[in-house]
Amino acid sequence: MKNMTSQRSAAVARTEPQDVGHDTDLHRSAVPQPQTPFRTPSRLPGLLHTSTWTYAVMLVFSGIALLVSFILSAETLELARHPKQLLSCDINSVLSCSAVAQSWQAEIIKFGTLSYPNAFFGIAAESVFIVIAVLGLVQIRVPRWFATLTWFGGLLALLYAYWLFTQSVFVIRALCPWCLVLMFSTTFQFMALSHATVTVQDIPHKSGPLSYYRLHYDLMVDVVVFVVLAGIILVKDGAAIF
Numbered sequence: 001m002k003n004m005t006s007q008r009s010a011a012v013a014r015t016e017p018q019d020v021g022h023d024t025d026l027h028r029s030a031v032p033q034p035q036t037p038f039r040t041p042s043r044l045p046g047l048l049h050t051s052t053w054t055y056a057v058m059l060v061f062s063g064i065a066l067l068v069s070f071i072l073s074a075e076t077l078e079l080a081r082h083p084k085q086l087l088s089c090d091i092n093s094v095l096s097c098s099a100v101a102q103s104w105q106a107e108i109i110k111f112g113t114l115s116y117p118n119a120f121f122g123i124a125a126e127s128v129f130i131v132i133a134v135l136g137l138v139q140i141r142v143p144r145w146f147a148t149l150t151w152f153g154g155l156l157a158l159l160y161a162y163w164l165f166t167q168s169v170f171v172i173r174a175l176c177p178w179c180l181v182l183m184f185s186t187t188f189q190f191m192a193l194s195h196a197t198v199t200v201q202d203i204p205h206k207s208g209p210l211s212y213y214r215l216h217y218d219l220m221v222d223v224v225v226f227v228v229l230a231g232i233i234l235v236k237d238g239a240a241i242f
């Protein structure tokens with residue numbers, strides 16, 4: 001009898017810790033775990049497809065574009081105070097900021113009789129893109145509709161930059177050096193934003209755009225766009241510039 005009693009006591013002693021652990025696991029599983037505020041990882045492996053890289057590139061070029069917008073705004077105010085004074089970026093008849101700033105294309109947004117330089121709106125737009133890039137760097141989750149509108153906003157900024165570039169080259173027949181920096185910055189800003197929209201935000205949820213970045217076609221397109229833009233400048237005004 002003593003042996004049977006001791007065996008039962010030992011069995012109870014062995015099972016009690018297991019029951020306690022099992023009850024603890026059930027209690028933990030019953031408690032709702034807090035959801036992480038961060039986004040899911042990139043849909044593609046590799047550093048170039050992560051939110052850290054794509055949004056860091058976007059932040060750098062958005063910062064450059066914001067700085068240039070401030071410079072252009074200051075140059076515009078200086079030109080308004082002293083209409084006949086040459087600006088610091090007036091190099092010759094082709095490379096001339098004042099020639100571009102005095103055209104109607106430099107103030108396409110008007111409210112009644114008042115017109116506002118495009119550089120002022122550039123400050124507001126680039127500030128928004130910088131905030132979006134920072135949100136992406138810290139991996140804050142944003143709604144899909146917000147990410148989609150952000151991409152369309154970047155596309156609108158890019159189209160305007162290219163429109164002003166064509167107007168400068170073929171209509172105004174003068175190039176603003178700061179405007180060129182702004183155009184190239186906007187180009188690379190949009191490329192980084194598009195990359196992040198597909199690989200990080202999962203928009204659109206299709207395999208085609210994902211394969212475009214997986215096969216690094218975007219890098220080839222980046223080079224082609226840069227060469228085309230630089231080629232237009234050199235063919236049209238290369239003799240005057242150099």
